[in-house]
Amino acid sequence: MKILAVETSCDETCAAVVEGTTILSNVVHSQIDLHKEFGGVVPSIARRAHEERINLIIDKAIQDSRFMIQDIDAVAVTAGPGLAIALEVGIRHAKELAKKLDKPLIAVNHIEGHVLSVLAENDQYPISNIQFPALALVVSGGHTELIYVEKIGKYKIVARTMDDALGEALDKAARMLGLGYPGGAELEKRAALGDAKKYSLPLPMARSKTLAFSYSGLKTAMFRLIDELRIMNYELSEQQVNDLAAGFQWRAFEHLLRITRATLNAQPTMPKNLLVGGGVAANAKLREDIKKLSDEVGGQVWFPKKGMYGDNAAMIGIAAGFKAQRGEFADPEMIDRLPRWRIDEEMI
């Protein structure tokens, strides 16, 4: 079954054609340049950019797949979670296309896409090695979640953020340091040049046993530290920026790993295998740390192939393929955006 998938939940306009777990095309148009000067995604700009590009992106995805639009068997689209006015664009186009082609429509949860992104056929590992149940870790600009995956299609959130998402915290820290947008990637570059232990930043929720993430305290400590350094020498030196970036990233990741470790060890029945997804996992240091943790608990870990960390439609297509197998189709008359749709909730 060839599925055309569309994803517009945030600031990337994406379309892909997949057949099962084989990706036939995967087109991502990033709007980073448009949002750069605002230091973050501006929803109304995102919407306009999606509107302007989406038809071109869909056409390109079809063209790259070397099939014709008539060969498509179903249309899939991200229904949530995400920015309401951005989601609407993808949903409307997918709905119209499904009607025009007279093909079924599949509504996909964006987080399920990230969870299943490791299932894309690749030349690093055979996907048949991936075993369920597993624990999925999704880290992005809008989400930080540990999800128990009993099997494909059956999920339970076991830990999530109580305030900011990891990617959001990294972006905000980068902003405090006057680094460009997207902040996380800039912060990673500067962190690689710095001494993480030069300044003292707190480990979030260090004494808490709660399985949850929190970045607000670390953000506050960072603001104060920068403020103190500025009082001493007005502007931060390049080396200070590097050390602060390294310190913040270290503590932010350490917290993520501590909670992930605690979750893996919470119950003897908890699977030790990890599936990782989301834009922040593109950070090489984080992947290295996660790999170490996985070795420590004696499990296996899978990362998505290149190009599938950040938002993309191929992962939506893969998730849609499994939904189609289970007969879970959406009613084109009823489908609506679900900005807060949890992966462990039925579509309402």
Added chain:
Amino acid sequence: MASHLFKRNEITKLAKKILAMQPDIIAMEGPLGAGKTTLTKAIAKELEIKDMIVSPTFILHRDYPGLDHIDAWRAEDFSEIKNLGLAKMIAKKHLIIIEWADKFEFEIRNLKLENRVIWVKIEYAEKENERSISYEDIGS
């Protein structure tokens, strides 16, 4: 507008004081990490909202039973805040909390004509666990 020092453990007291002013809209301003979302959590707790209040930055707006939580940081124009369904939220008699309200100070202050708007300004204080906070009913 007078500011007062509040310690971290006095946040419930502050939430109660603000709610005692019977706000329709709470407009918050303060730098990154100052505690806008933390104060929102305390207010939600007083309203007996059981849901976890998380940062609305990424999706701009989150609604809870009796509360709408808006983040204006990423909006470029006030019409975007309106487009989130502000009129509907007001009609629903939900408490509306707007973070980064200073971005649209003029427009939000204008809402006082038909709503009770409490303006909360949070600033870092000398001590780590303290904030200098002012709050006032801008209509009175």
